[in-house]
Amino acid sequence: MLGFCAKDLQPAAFKIFVRAAPLRSWSCHTARAFRAFRGFRGRNVSSWSRVDGKAPRVLVVHPRLPGENEQLVPWDAAEAVALARAVGWQSVQPGENPGLLSSSSEDEETESEDEVEEEVEAYVARLERVDPKFYFHVQELSRVAVLVARSKADVLFVNASLSPAQQRHLEVAMDLAWRAARQSRSSEVQLHQSSISVFDRSRTVLAIFARRASTQNARLSIELAEAQEVKARLGAGAVQGITLQLQRVANDLSRKVAGCSKTALLSRSGSARGVTTSFTSSPQITRQKQQRAIEEKEKRLREEIASLQKARRTRRQQRSRDGLQSIGLVGYTNVGKSAIVNRLAGSDLVVKDGVFVTLDLAARRFELPSGSQCHILDSVGFIKDLPIELVEVFQATIQELQAATVILHVRDMAHPSREEQGQTVRSVLDENGIEEERVIEVWNKTDLLTERQVQHLLFLHRRKDDASPVPTISALTGDGFDHLLETVEKKLQDLSVKLVPGLNTSTALEVSCTGPQLVRIPHDLPPQQAADLWSFLHETSSVVEDSIASCKDTSDVLLEVKMDNATRSRKAHIL
Ligand SMILES: Nc1nc2c(ncn2[C@@H]2O[C@H](COP(=O)(O)OP(=O)(O)OP(=O)(O)O)[C@@H](O)[C@H]2O)c(=O)[nH]1
Ligand SMILES: [Mg+2]
Known part of the structure; x- marks a missing residue:
């Protein structure tokens, strides 16, 4: 003082x-x-x-x-x-x-x-x-x-x-x-x-x-961000x-x-x-000592974060082992992501008018109209000019999204800055290599607009060359959710391909066109066929996790793969 x-x-x-x-x-x-x-x-x-x-x-x-x-x-x-x-x-x-x-x-x-x-x-x-x-x-x-x-x-x-x-x-x-x-x-x-x-x-x-x-992940990431900020201040030199x-x-x-x-x-x-x-x-304590202390702490924090990332990855794989598709929600902060999850999964995530209400990822189970079960992931909202120090915090969100089969980009259509907000989120998705084809834009808060305004916005949207169907919903009233679920199911269908590797087997693999995912090679497959299937996957997809993991309960073999672009474009031949 x-x-x-x-x-x-x-x-x-x-x-x-x-x-x-x-x-x-x-x-x-x-x-x-x-x-x-x-x-x-x-x-x-x-x-x-x-x-x-x-x-x-x-x-x-x-x-x-x-x-x-x-x-x-x-x-x-x-x-x-x-x-x-x-x-x-x-x-x-x-x-x-x-x-x-x-x-x-x-x-x-x-x-x-x-x-x-x-x-x-x-x-x-x-x-x-x-x-x-x-x-x-x-x-x-x-x-x-x-x-x-x-x-x-x-x-x-x-x-x-x-x-x-x-x-x-x-x-x-x-x-x-x-x-x-x-x-x-x-x-x-x-x-x-x-x-x-x-x-x-x-x-x-x-x-x-x-x-x-x-x-813990969020707290460690904050500590790391703080460390980086203090280091930058120490290195900034004297005021002159x-x-x-x-x-x-x-x-x-x-x-x-x-x-x-x-x-x-x-x-x-x-x-x-x-x-x-x-x-x-x-x-x-001298500045060098301070700097060293910060660097040591930074190193320790990075190690802790890395081990948490590993744990998260295991949890993700666990979810994939359930055979459930996951649907990730992204969007600018305060657009209504948590409200949508609550409506779909009957959960009680915190919904509040304010920024950064959700700071941690949350996965909930819900059932699609077809009866298949899914995971839905609520994520941290994005914001314009995202602080670089917080990249680690958002990294967890990005990794989960990269693993999701379908991504719902939620937008608050009643917000005057909706275009800028949408652009902010699109750039983050682009920068992180999330393919457009698995993103569905969802226009929320339509109860705050008149029917005429909604139709006008849809008209403008449809005039774009690459316009895809946009469900218009209200998480508050529940309007439009039937259409939203239909669109999600259709997208899941479009994205999945039955890979029949031309083997003398009835085994058909359901593989998503996008995102890394786990593929199961059944344990009762004869060794030669399993080997053929293994090579087939290596030919058509890039194998993210090269080591073979065994499913504890069934001894099935699991491979984490991401389908190659070339295979994706040859989709018709594979079907
Ligand atoms: N009028 C209206 N309000 C909504 C709708 N959906 C959400 N809200 C309100 O918008 C505010 C933000 O909702 P959240 O679900 O917390 O938004 P979020 O995107 O999860 O926000 P963060 O977690 O902060 O990123 C809350 O006050 C909700 O009640 C909607 O369809 N219509
Ligand atoms: Mg939220």
Whole structure:
């Protein structure tokens, strides 16, 4: 914690503060991150609380850059607010506490408030370009700093990707604002933290996962993501060359924050003594040692994750041994995936209006109208600009999906950003090599649209060259589920091929055209035929798992195979 208190105040020159502040902030920031990391077990900013017991207050800033779709700005900002709430923060209205502003600055503030979407508790910052040091250019930076000070926010959430250096620079700038606000209303602003924390989109999503993830896999993945983030921060180097911008922000603040003359603000900003003390009291451990400790932890986490992956693979194979097809659900977060699983399988998965409600995979059994049993997999929702650190978390979802026979891509058709959401999910599927032919788009929440709107959307869809049938459903009312199940059964049929390898045997293998799957070679097959079948599979498919596994109960031989494209195109000859 900082060695700054009222009795330490000296008539220190602003220059001393701004020169020293980056150093203090650097050591503090890194040390805090490292300490938190060493003992990290889901402990993060989401578990902070104010001394009044309330949730931390967050100012959500949604930056808007030229060329972005103007109409989607309120929705993107609303999504940012939903993310902040999912961490457990309380979002503040950017226009709150106007009393903190001096009358001379009100005109200027009104201008910025016009830009804020009234119904969304976020500030939309319109930027010409991204500033490499602060992300915001200096004018916008001081506007944000004033909003933070005015709203007494504990956290600033910038709905963008910030470099570790930008994040640190912003924390330094926000510190100034916080101190100014604390001095004006010292009795009201009491926090466990001594300064404002700056979160970008990645860190916020990480914080949600850290707060909510319940399975071991998710927790390990979060720890790994944290480790990577801390390592990036350690490697980012010292804060440099931001003095001028900070000086301008401080000048702006001193004009705008009531009761704070420039001199008062500067003298409150910390004495040289306070700064030096906190800098020298940084951890004894050197940066290299910290880096090594993180790398060791990273290695251990990767090993643990790998062993969990193996266990998951075994479970998947277990499911395949049941001979059941699996149907995976994917989609943007909050589109209604869990609601669909509940309706199909009669399960009671958590369904809630919010982002990242489901953070772990869940498989449920259900029966198709034809009477065949299936597994249906609920998965973690996707989001735009998925944080790279969370790739490991989503990897589990992707692996399960890769193994599913049919994938339902669920879309919320009543959402104004449905096209962008759909595109986000399609790109993830593409990047992970999930073939389009086994994906069925499912349009959910049609109860929120009129029949005419649904027909219009279907009309537009059918005009596309590669348009495939789209079931339109409502998980809320149950409408359209008959058509959905019909489409799924048809797809399962289309995808499966009876491989009759031309042997002197009645054995026919039902193999899906896509995705790796287990093929059973019955134990009672004469050895020569079993050998022929084995070679046939190697010719027509790439064998994913080359070692032969034996089925404990029946001694049947199991092979994990994925059919070759060439075989798929020769489907007619095989049938
Ligand atoms: N009106 C309407 N609301 C729906 C429908 N399906 C789901 N919802 C609502 O949408 C919200 C999100 O539903 P979930 O099933 O939790 O969504 P999800 O895709 O699993 O979300 P994540 O787990 O966060 O990725 C809930 O409030 C549901 O009640 C629907 O067909 N119509
Ligand atoms: Mg869900």
